[in-house]
Amino acid sequence: MTAPTLQDLAPAGLDLAVDPYLVYAALRDKGPVHRIRVPEAGEVWLVVARDEARTALTDPRLRNDIRHSATWSDDGGHAIGRNMLQTDAPQHTRLRSLVAREFTAGRIEALRPRIQQIADQLLDAVPEDGRTDLVGGFALPLPMTVICELLGIPAADQGDFHTWSTEIVAPSSVEAAGAAVTGMTGYLGALVEERRRAPGADLLSALAAAPSPADGSPQAAEPALSTEELLGMAFLLLVAGHETTVNLISGSVLSLLTHPDQLAALRADPDLLGGAIEETLRYDGPVGATAFRYAAERLEIGGTVIPAGDSILVSLSAAARDPRHFADPDRFDIRREPRGHLGFGHGIHHCVGAPLARVEAAVALRTLLARFPRLTLDADPADLGRRTSTMLRGLRSLPVRLRP
Numbered sequence: 413m414t415a416p417t418l419q420d421l422a423p424a425g426l427d428l429a430v431d432p433y434l435v436y437a438a439l440r441d442k443g444p445v446h447r448i449r450v451p452e453a454g455e456v457w458l459v460v461a462r463d464e465a466r467t468a469l470t471d472p473r474l475r476n477d478i479r480h481s482a483t484w485s486d487d488g489g490h491a492i493g494r495n496m497l498q499t500d501a502p503q504h505t506r507l508r509s510l511v512a513r514e515f516t517a518g519r520i521e522a523l524r525p526r527i528q529q530i531a532d533q534l535l536d537a538v539p540e541d542g543r544t545d546l547v548g549g550f551a552l553p554l555p556m557t558v559i560c561e562l563l564g565i566p567a568a569d570q571g572d573f574h575t576w577s578t579e580i581v582a583p584s585s586v587e588a589a590g591a592a593v594t595g596m597t598g599y600l601g602a603l604v605e606e607r608r609r610a611p612g613a614d615l616l617s618a619l620a621a622a623p624s625p626a627d628g629s630p631q632a633a634e635p636a637l638s639t640e641e642l643l644g645m646a647f648l649l650l651v652a653g654h655e656t657t658v659n660l661i662s663g664s665v666l667s668l669l670t671h672p673d674q675l676a677a678l679r680a681d682p683d684l685l686g687g688a689i690e691e692t693l694r695y696d697g698p699v700g701a702t703a704f705r706y707a708a709e710r711l712e713i714g715g716t717v718i719p720a721g722d723s724i725l726v727s728l729s730a731a732a733r734d735p736r737h738f739a740d741p742d743r744f745d746i747r748r749e750p751r752g753h754l755g756f757g758h759g760i761h762h763c764v765g766a767p768l769a770r771v772e773a774a775v776a777l778r779t780l781l782a783r784f785p786r787l788t789l790d791a792d793p794a795d796l797g798r799r800t801s802t803m804l805r806g807l808r809s810l811p812v813r814l815r816p
Contacts, residue, residue, distance in 0.1 A: 415449045429798035432700075433742065436460050436730035444714035450802060453704065454483070456723040457716070460730035462737040462754070464714040468726050469702065470759040473711045475500045480706035482721025492597050495644030497652075497703050497761065504760060510622050510636055511645065512764055514615055520767045523558070527772055530557050531779045542815030543790055547807055550780070551661040552654070555772050559653035563646060564614025565603070572599070577651045582801040600646045604639060616646055649765070657769045659698030659806030660689070661776045666796070666810060667692050669789045671744045678746060679781065688746040689773050693755030694732045695744045700805040702726040702757060728754045729805065784814040
């Protein structure tokens with residue numbers, strides 16, 4: 413019997429892009445793991461309970477490399493290099509170690525003045541009538557500018573990258589997604605070769621020049637990253653480096669505007685800002701589910717046997733509303749104890765850019781609320797367009813009025 417999709421399980425008229433939590437709650441009541449069908453991926457096992465999700469994210473028998481899937485034959489021509497999200501230890505460990513040193517707390521903190529400058533410039537450009545789309549005018553260009561500057565990508569090319577990225581993470585068609593991959597691959601491939609020949613002061617140049625010790629010596633015989641790996645790293649950093657943060661910033665604003673008591677509490681006590689960001693990550697986080705994982709061998713999750721080669725999807729959104737772990741989980745509460753949510757994943761694939769996303773969100777929210785004390789939503793929340801993607805949750809636009 414064919415497994416149902418999540419939409420098949422939803423009450424009539426419920427838009428899962430807006431609110432999937434009712435369906436997740438019903439599934440959790442029946443058990444932590446369920447067989448469902450994902451339209452673009454076929455049948456998978458969905459983990460919906462928080463404790464089982466956390467365990468699955470650290471189980472070494474669940475692999476990110478698609479070659480462990482029983483249905484894998486090739487990448488279909490839609491792969492951009494090999495990146496950390498598609499690999500397992502020890503390859504993943506090597507790749508992550510090269511980029512992790514660029515995302516330390518100290519290095520991220522050093523970026524704060526530039527992030528602040530970008531935020532101020534974007535808000536300076538708000539139309540005179542104070543009405544704007546906060547996604548297109550602020551939440552998107554802020555992290556996009558930051559990550560492109562880190563990678564050394566010219567400002568003139570940022571629009572193309574957003575178009576490609578949007579199509580890749582939430583494709584409108586197989587053909588359009590393929591064209592986006594081709595466009596991004598061609599551009600990044602040329603950029604990688606340029607950085608190999610003439611490195612600059614950017615992150616991509618640093619990764620291109622990273623040494624790979626030969627026979628344990630400190631001298632490098634070859635670059636640490638192959639061209640394919642460098643291409644994959646550039647792709648992952650570019651897409652993950654702005655997609656999640658766009659959704660975190662806009663999602664935080666929407667949650668606050670639709671919960672005026674929480675917005676009032678934050679205005680009264682700006683020290684609650686960190687809690688507001690963590691609660692957004694839990695309550696309606698930008699990452700709905702992890703990348704697919706594949707059972708390298710037969711295993712059991714939450715009492716359900718997973719055959720070798722089967723695909724597993726860990727729902728971070730479902731885990732975030734698990735009442736066994738979070739009291740009154742459907743309530744948005746910026747004073748909630750922030751520990752325990754899985755908003756940026758868990759285990760060795762925990763998002764390496766999480767510190768940067770948190771700083772960008774903090775600067776964005778603090779600046780927005782300080783400069784526009786009468787910020788209000790300029791649309792019915794039910795009418796806001798949502799992006800449809802297996803992994804990501806986010807708004808297509810967020811109309812606001814910054815001035816009365």
